[in-house]
Amino acid sequence: MTRLLLGLTLLLSVAISAHCLHNVVTGGKSPITAQDAEGGSFQNAITEVTRAYNTYSNSMFHHAMLRYEDAKKQVVAGIRYTFVAVFVETPCRKAVRHYGSPLRWCKEKLSPDAKVYRCPVSVVYRPWSSPRQYEVDRSGLESCQQTRRLKRSEPLQHQVLLGGDSHDIGHYGQFAEFKRAHGKVYASRAEEQRRFAIFRDNMKKAYAYQMLDRGDARYGASVFADLTQEEFRSRYLSPRWDLSRRPAEEAAVPTLGDLPTSFDWREKGAVTEVKNQGTCGSCWAFSTTGNIEGQWFINKKKLVDLSEQQLVDCDKVDEGCNGGLPSQAYKEIERMGGLMKESDYPYRGSDQKCQFNQGKVAVYINSSVAISKDEKAMAAWLVQNGPISIGINANAMQFYLSGISHPWKIFCNPSHLDHGVLIVGYGMKGTEPYWIIKNSWGTSWGNKGYYLVYRGDGTCGLNQMCTSAQVK
Incomplete structure (x- = not known):
């Protein structure tokens, strides 16, 4: 509990506009909106679920997510995302090292009759918890059911996995714009690099505030974004x-x-x-x-x-x-x-x-x-x-x-x-x-x-x- 409370106090106050908790019954579930689907934390949750599935699955092949269904969010100690993950088995073996996401590796190699699985999943996003910001409930992944074979014409929704990583939050281009907007000049290259590291960390905190705020406020690179x-x-x-x-x-x-x-x-x-x-x-x-x-x-x-x-x-x-x-x-x-x-x-x-x-x-x-x-x-x-x-x-x-x-x-x-x-x-x-x-x-x-x-x-x-x- 002490760790949780200390973690919560790290959330401070983006360029991302969202009404994540606006007009939602307190503590209840609400559907994922188009804005949520474009947001980094939900995309990262999808990535974490895919990684967890491949980690704990007994299959010798990597699986990629075709899509998600019936997605909802709920404010708990963080944000809980629940959805049905629809996975497809790829021909890429886990024993062989690949680079990039499984969908990018194998989208051209999928068999028209590849196995498709449906898994009820739950993942909690806690932006203040480092390094494990996403906690995936394994019980849902252990109850996945094969439902059918892949249809030849079925589109791959790999776009939900692109650009969702936290590297897009607080990138150097945003830092350069922040310096220009506020006339920031640092005494040395080393000090600038230190301030950039602080800026990146702060932008993740600002993004967390944006996700959790009940109003329409925007949080982001204010004049104080390079301060601890x-x-x-x-x-x-x-x-x-x-x-x-x-x-x-x-x-x-x-x-x-x-x-x-x-x-x-x-x-x-x-x-x-x-x-x-x-x-x-x-x-x-x-x-x-x-x-x-x-x-x-x-x-x-x-x-x-x-x-x-x-x-x-x-x-x-x-x-x-x-x-x-x-x-x-x-x-x-x-x-x-x-x-x-x-x-x-x-x-x-x-x-x-x-x-x-x-x-x-x-x-x-x-x-x-x-x-x-x-x-x-x-x-x-x-x-x-x-x-x-x-x-x-x-x-x-x-x-x-x-x-x-x-x-x-x-x-x-x-x-x-x-x-x-x-x-x-x-x-x-x-x-x-x-x-x-x-x-x-x-x-x-x-x-x-x-x-x-x-x-x-x-x-x-x-x-x-x-x-x-x-x-x-």
Whole structure:
């Protein structure tokens, strides 16, 4: 169990678009779609079943898969594929070494009366498990039945075995495009090769997120695709947030009433441009200033770009680039008497000596409140009061590209918050409700710096630490 849990945490957040678990009964089986059939993991499952059949069969000849029938998938601890494999016996002997797939070896040599077998098979795909990502249930292969002879006109569906190997994920051409898109330059050839190896591994993780996500999000070669999980977490995230450190005062639950279908504070002028925290774990400061910028605009009718560096340097409770909490930052802002403008105290992205100037305070706050964890109440509060500072589990964010992200809880623990962001609005895409979240990793990340997350089930803990300053 420990190994499984550790393995699951390796799934991080492609260029492959898939609705693998979308609109599927949780835990139930669903048919393989055309998109699934083109996807690498299902093709690899077919390859693994063929390899297993040839390994455990007593026949002296290799067998190749003609086709699969009645294919279904099911989310378990990974993805279980079940189908009926239809094999044909080839004239290629196992004792003779061949290169390539059995169908490529022997498709021109098949006898028109070759034996055909039907086998009920089950294979579980666990992308985090190395080196055995595919586990084939041998019991089905041991119960194969010869059903008939091959028909002379019967086509060979060998195309399902081509291009399905993991070598196609994270290839060097994709890495070259990633470097070009994000201006990546490495100090040496050896460092570039090391980053390419990390990139390949990350693309497999991103592909796993793509397969398992319940929304329509795309995961792939984001700006962080050449970083290890440890590098990403240490540079861009905070230590796990203490969920007990919420403001003592609870915000009044607003009247829910009839909320608009969509709402966006960016359209009202209450949100500054997307910023970039760099390699400093100061997300908490950006979440805090974003909230106060909105509060000041709504109450004072003026949008002011505020200084995160002041919080990094002068907040005596939080830990600058090593992390912090908006709930604590509000109190420190009250102690200091307010926040300076970004232009007067510019962001450096590292811990500096405090240079706070009381004479240049641009905004103040009066208090802070904790906001309801109920997402309908959150939406009502946002519409009536402004953007909300939140914490979130950033597991799925390293490789996020676009679309509505909706990871399963087992891959994005809602109690493990490690990143501060800002909810600025919400919307609907078809029947899918989502939050609009402003991040602090620059506009080259995600959807021009924004993250769309499923709204309604506490995805990645986004409703666990909702707070706001109050300006009167």
